[in-house]
Amino acid sequence: MNNLPKLQIALDDQMLSEAIKTMQLVYKEIDIIEIGTILCCSEGMSTVKNLKAMYPDKIILADIKIADAGEILSKMVFDAGADWTTVICCAPIDTVKAAxxxxxxxxxxxxxxxxxxxxxxxxxxxxxxGVEQVVYHRGRDAQAAGQTWDVHDLNNIERLINMGFKVSVTGGITVKDLKLFKDMAINIFIAGRSIRDSKDPLEAAKEFKTAIKKYWG
Known part of the structure; x- marks a missing residue:
């Protein structure tokens, strides 16, 4: 169904070879391939080129969190084959407009x-x-400090949706977390470690897809 949230995998590996190993296992269940900030910094734009060449039918997101030089950096990732990129929320509005x-x-x-x-x-x-997409992000360090999803997060996400944004949700998302958002029109769920670090990444991805169909189907 068209209204089902999409599943995006966050490839925050430090080596392209590790990212490719994961993708070879799970690509059939993934809608969007995110080349994470860590991987972009570690391996550069060659990662974008390689993964787009390998998976031309998938949306490729280069998560470089642009803070300045919006035109230059967005050209860089798009020239490499990315379909989407990210601009950090603290970027000046002129940077947002340029990107x-x-x-x-x-x-x-x-x-x-x-x-x-x-x-x-x-x-x-x-x-x-004219921005259409936002990513609601519970940061890696916040997760490590024990921060969990709460009413404040859910209210913020609902408000963003009501403003007309397509909202992606990320930050240590697990299959069990999905039910928290079941009454919301979430655009994309982004999962990283819960798929990549699983004993069976393909089965983990399938579990996400099954839960998405259960709650939004």
């Missing part, structure tokens, strides 16, 4: 990565300049 303009010229897209501090006043600005 979005470059994306639209190529029939590609950007996402605003909501990592760290941001406001709904900023969200209003993003909407006004």
């Amino acid at each position: 979005l303009k470059e994306a639209k010229k190529r029939n590609k897209d950007i996402q605003i990565e909501l990592t760290g501090s941001w406001t709904f006043e900023q969200a209003k600005q993003w909407k006004e300049v």
Whole structure:
């Protein structure tokens, strides 16, 4: 069904070879391949080129969290074959506009990565300049400190959806977490370690897809 949330895998490996091993196992269950910030920094744009060549039918997201030089950096990832890229929420609005303009010229897209501090006043600005996608992110360090999904998160996500954004949800997401969001029109669930580090990554991906169909089918 078209209204089912998509499943995105976050490849936050430090080596392309490790990312490829995971993808060879799970690609049939994955809608979007995220080349994570860690992998982009470690292996560079060759990672984007290689994974797009290997999986041309998948959406490739280069998660570089643009903070400045929006036109230059977005050109870089799009030239390498990325379909989407991310702009960090603290980036100036002119950076957002520059990255979005470059994306639209190529029939590609950007996402605003909501990592760290941001406001709904900023969200209003993003909407006004034409941003369609945001990523609600519970950070890796916050997870390590024991932060869990709570009413504050759910209310924020619902408010973003009501503003008209397509919302991706990420941050240590597990299959058990999905039911927390079952009454929301989530666009994408992003899973990384819960699939990559599983004893059986393919089965883990299938479990996500089964749960998504259960709650949104």
